[in-house]
Amino acid sequence: MIPVLSALLTLLLYDVIFVCVLLAIFGLVAGTKRAAFAVMKRNFVGYFSNPTGYVFLCIFVFLTSTAAFWPHDFFNQNLATLDQLNYWYPWIMLVFIPAITMSIWAEERRQGTDELLLTLPADDFDIVIGKYMAAAAIFTASLLFSQLSTSVTLAILTEGGLDTGLIFSTYLGYWFVGATMIAIGMVASFLTGNLTVGFILGALFNAPLAFASLAETVLGRSELMGLKWGELIKNSGIARPFDDFGRGVISSSSVIYFIFVTAVALYFCMVLIGRRHWTGGKDGNTMAYHYLARIVALIVITISAVVMFRSKDVARRDMTDGQVSSLAPATLKLIRELDSDRPIKIDAYISNEIPEMYARTRYELINLLKEFKSTAAANGRTIEVNLYDNIDLFSEEAALAEERFGIEPVTRMVREQGTVQQKRLIMGAAFRAGLQKVVVPIFEYGIPVEYELVRSINTVASGSRKRIGVVKTDANMNGGVSMQGMSMARIDRHPLMDEWSKQYTVDEVDLESPISVGQYDALIAVQPSSLQPAQFQRLLDAMKAGVPTAVFEDPFPLGRQDITPTSEPKQAGGGMFGMGGQPQPKGNIVEMWDLLQLRSDGQPQPESFASDLVWQIFNPYPNLDQNTDPLWLFIDENSPGGSRLTTPEAGGPESVIASLNPDSEITNGLRQVLTLYAGSIYPVDKPTLKHTPLLRTRGDTGTIEFSKINQLLRTGRQNEIARNIKTLKPSCTVAMTIEDETKSADKPAEADGETSSDAPALKVAYVADTDLMLEVFLQIRADPNSAPDLRFQFQNVTFVLNLIDWLTQETDFIEVRKHEPIFASLRMIDLVKEDANKGVREQTEQFQKTYDEKVREADEAREKALQSLKEELKDMQEKSRDGKIPQRVLEAKQIEFQTISERLQTKQDISNVKAKREQEKNIADIRREADQKVTSIQNKVKGYAVALPCIPPLIVGVVVFAARRLRERENISKSRLK
Structure with missing residues (x-):
């Protein structure tokens, strides 16, 4: 209240x-x-x-x-x-x-x-x-x-x-x-x-x-x-x-429009009320034309002023509490830097029927498109926005969108008004400037709209893109074939490649030849330890030369079994009789650590290193299984253990360990990142390079041996992991950046005879996990309601994109991603929906338990009914072996047993089907009741919102009417009153 x-x-x-x-x-x-x-x-x-x-x-x-x-x-x-x-x-x-x-x-x-x-x-x-x-x-x-x-x-x-x-x-x-x-x-x-x-x-x-x-x-x-x-x-x-x-x-152009139109109308009123002075005179017609000319002149002045101020707002103020109609400072900077001679055209298409979960995205998209147009005009830039809103799926506009830009209706499964249904919608946009064109076929409701718009505008406006190279490793980011023993599995192109392609020119790099400085603005190496030694050395040479590089090296790739762990030998596929080939040579990650002045907890191995895995006892999702694997690391800004601790990487004594480093452009503003079975990295003693931690665990955390985890998982004893965690640490670092501050990163290297002081500085981002890049995190980002009971807040994709933008010095996009407008939602309705959904879940679980219990009881009854026959059949089989019972009698008994067993099984199947139907009917009933409850609340709100405000003026009107009648009846004799 x-x-x-x-x-x-x-x-x-x-x-x-x-x-x-x-x-x-x-x-x-x-x-x-x-x-x-x-x-x-x-x-x-x-x-x-x-x-x-x-x-x-x-x-x-x-x-x-x-x-x-x-x-x-x-x-x-x-x-x-x-x-x-x-x-x-x-x-x-x-x-x-x-x-x-x-x-x-x-x-x-x-x-x-x-x-x-x-x-x-x-x-x-x-x-x-x-x-x-x-x-x-x-x-x-x-x-x-x-x-x-x-x-x-x-x-x-x-x-x-x-x-x-x-x-x-x-x-x-x-x-x-x-x-x-x-x-x-x-x-x-x-x-x-x-x-x-x-x-x-x-x-x-x-x-x-x-x-x-x-x-x-x-x-x-x-x-x-x-x-x-x-x-x-x-x-x-x-x-x-x-x-x-x-x-x-509140914009000056809008205020000026209303003031000028009002002034013209009021002047017209003055002309009409003053015409009594000249209509009857000899110059009446002349004066009429005179005043008509005045009014026309005022109209022309008004139109001119409105047009002038419409394209140039003197003042503009966003009054919304959540700044939903404001652009990020980085976006405003981008608009100011646009080439005024290179107009940008945006064609946006939005269908008339939008599912509820896309309604907010639609609102934000339309809002921002209008703001882009107004802001660009105010800064002397041209962004032409053609907004085709509320179009029909079979209209000419929809056909035009598909024919010219490939923006087609997409189908989404949604639950609305008590039914699960497929809905088709159009919500895409095409961006053009000269010969450059970028098309966003669908604005997914989980992806920041302003970021998509800014990235697309910048891409077409610049006319050129920075180039990044993705190293070809076992991760097969560009897609390929994985050989595991005799099996061959097709690996699809990673969706992150498409995400990067929206902003950069993305090439696959096989490292068969050296990488020269300036060839790529950044390199991305996912599990570089799987490279051949020569390729691995070329990667190190590129890093030494100052090519910005992002390294994702995972000691235990949980979500990608086709990726070779850091310490495991790389097996060649296709051996005889299902046996894999001989182990293949691979890069030694320790050599990269020596270059980056890093170390890790674990055990050294010949030509490799078995890094310990990091664990943390923290789960920010109460609805998630309470027995969550401790190696699932929720790097959360609100994780416990943020007290002052002393660690080398924390900056010395009495340093506050932050899970997400607020002093780094990459992690500033992030709230949560999830890593799975990640390793740990730390700077060596007395490093000469600058190491900046990005992701760290804190609180109840530590490490566990790689061999112990590998043994537990191979033997199917995952539940014992929690009992084997022993090594406690104040904090474990999962990701960090490494920079050489002794060189100038802004001064390009010369082609010949360059000195070390002239060479680009080393600039690397190292992440001891590849699972944070799994496709599921992109799916959660695009569809946050994929797990409505949990409401995941993972920002893994944003973290990876920030990482690459930091390497390529495209930091404006990092600032744009931070800008999250806050919308006022109908919380009361949301709570009603949540309570209804919670009741559906609880009753569904109860119905499932009841169904499982019925199935179990039916199985027990069937086994009990067959038990005596089984014992009799077993006894007859023993006697048949001794020759005491003829074979035909045994066969007859076996047929009888089989017949009875099949009859009981059929009866049980029919009973199970009935129980399943009853369960589905009960679930459908409770879902319908939940939806009716929500609809009932909405209808009540409608009724109260429409009816109650009418009551006070009616009451006041009745009182005024009664008072007026009483005043009229005052001082009137009763004989005259009717």
């Missing part, structure tokens, strides 16, 4: 500041234009002293609440935004604003009080501005009431996590829209003395601004006389300037 109140009080503070600004403006007018203030006061009090005003207020609140919360898209998106209301708001205004403005002047004419107003000691401006301020004050009061009811609903749904900045800026946009439409509606009221006609004309005059957003749909995107008329008309309406407010951004 306290977070809810805190959010509402914060929003109230914004409202108080806004109202104070309005009161200051009204006070300034009241002090200088007393007649205008008197007109405003008369109209404002008159509106709310009439029950009709409260009826309109009730209708307005009802319509806004219905538009905001009734559509299913609100719960499907699961975001505490007002997107649905933003869509319907212009149409609501077409009803509500004419209801306010129709009586502004038409009622004065109908009652004959217009002449009285015109005889006041005031000029035309006083009358117009007074009427306008009264209507604006009425609208402001109505809007504040709507905001209160909407905010209370959202604050409860988010349990206090309401994005107050987004709600305030959205309602500020609503206010500007209403203020502009009021000025236009007043023009209609000044043209007629009939309330009904005033209402109709007010709606008609405002309709072009509201319906302009549909122009592109009607006219298409084709050009005529060099202009895209559909886009031009669309941008002239209120949807374009309001869009910034709806996304939580």
Whole structure:
């Protein structure tokens, strides 16, 4: 309850500041234009002293609440935004604003009080501005009431996590829209003395601004006389300037648009009210043309100002609490550095039906694309964004996306509204600049959208890519064939290769020849110890020469049995009779350690080293099996044991050991990385190179011998691993960077006669594990809900990408990956879903236990029924061997046993099938009940959100009506009362 109140009080503070600004403006007018203030006061009090005003207020609140919360898209998106209301708001205004403005002047004419107003000691401006301020004050009061009811609903749904900045800026946009439409509606009221006609004309005059957003749909995107008329008309309406407010951004271009349009409409009102001075004179027609020319000139000035400021925002402020409409500083830097003569075109395609789990990605993608366009324009750069939103899967736009860019509908299995179903969606984009093109066929909902956009824009904008080389080893990162004994297994290309290819030019390097400096911006060697000695030496030579290198060397590749462990001999496949060939020569990892001044816990071996494996007793996932293998290392920022400890690599006495080094660009901002059966590395005593730890265990941690683990796994005694961990350490380092600070890394080496001081500096990132690169981590990154009960937070892929970007000095992308916008979600609904899913899991487990118990009991009953027959058959078999029973009698008994056994088995199978069907039916029932529970809560929220806000204005309206009737009946004799 306290977070809810805190959010509402914060929003109230914004409202108080806004109202104070309005009161200051009204006070300034009241002090200088007393007649205008008197007109405003008369109209404002008159509106709310009439029950009709409260009826309109009730209708307005009802319509806004219905538009905001009734559509299913609100719960499907699961975001505490007002997107649905933003869509319907212009149409609501077409009803509500004419209801306010129709009586502004038409009622004065109908009652004959217009002449009285015109005889006041005031000029035309006083009358117009007074009427306008009264209507604006009425609208402001109505809007504040709507905001209160909407905010209370959202604050409860988010349990206090309401994005107050987004709600305030959205309602500020609503206010500007209403203020502009009021000025236009007043023009209609000044043209007629009939309330009904005033209402109709007010709606008609405002309709072009509201319906302009549909122009592109009607006219298409084709050009005529060099202009895209559909886009031009669309941008002239209120949807374009309001869009910034709806996304939580207050921009000067949007404010200027509304101010200028309002000023033109108010001037038109002044012309209409002042025409009495010249319509009857001899120069009446001339004056009419004169004022018409003035209005046209104002319209031209307004259009020019709007176009000018639209492409160059003087001020722009993201009001959202989670900065969801802001770009990372690295992204802004990239946009500023773009070549202004090299325009970038982005074609984004998004289908109309998006699964719930992709709704947030869709919201962020659209938001960022618009922000990219606006920010680029503000910095004098050109990023043309063609957003094809809400397209049908079989539309012309979808066909165009597939034909030109290969963006096709993808199928995803989702669970929505109580059913598991396959849904097809389109959500991809193509980036072009000159001859360069990058296509993102699908924005997976687990991958940062801004990072994908920035990487793609940078790739096409630069016109060239840095080159990285992936060394061909047993890991077969580029795909290949693995020979294990007589078996041959096909290995697919690792998805990380595709991930790197989006940013770099990626080549496979066989190391059959030396690597020269500058040939590659970085090398990646996965399990380099599996290389031939000559190849291994060429890799060391490249590292010595200063080629940036990432090394992933695993003493125990758990997830890739085809990779040879560091200390194991490399067997050649294809031996006779299933026997492998002779061990093949391979690189000695100790030679690399000597170069990098590293050491490891373990046992030296001939031409190799058996590194001990690191263990840690820490599991941040309560729903994960509590007997989790201690060699699964959760390198987590919140892992226990962060006290001050003394270790050589920690920086000396009283150093705080951090699991993820916050001082390194690679790991700064990361929260969790998972390694499996990793080794440990440490710098040697008194190193001359700089060693920076990246991933470290802490708390209850230590090492265990490689031979012990190998023996336990070979004999199937994995459960005994926990009982064999003995060696305790304050911390174990799994990954680190190694740099030579005695040389200048920025000064390129000369081709001939280079000295050691001129050579590039050694720069290596060493990771004692390859399992952190497993494909499953890319799958979890793309689909975080693949294990909804666990909600894994692994950032292994981000760690690997940061590692490579650090080596190639593409550190801007590291900063972009850190930028994670925080969205306000419907936590109350999420908790209901989690409770429902938890109940489904528990009851499913119970049904499974019941089913297993029934199967076990059936097996026991069958065995018991056959036990006597088995004993009898066994006895007969013994007697048959002694010749006491004829063979035909034994055969008859065997047939009888087989018949009875088959009959019992058939009976048991039928019973098992029935039990299985019953189990599946029960599971389906509880899933349906869980989904109905969620739907019921959503329907209740809809009902309360729509109905409850209407009650207060109705009550106040009834009270005002009763008070008015009582005042009318005062001083009237009872005989005259009916």
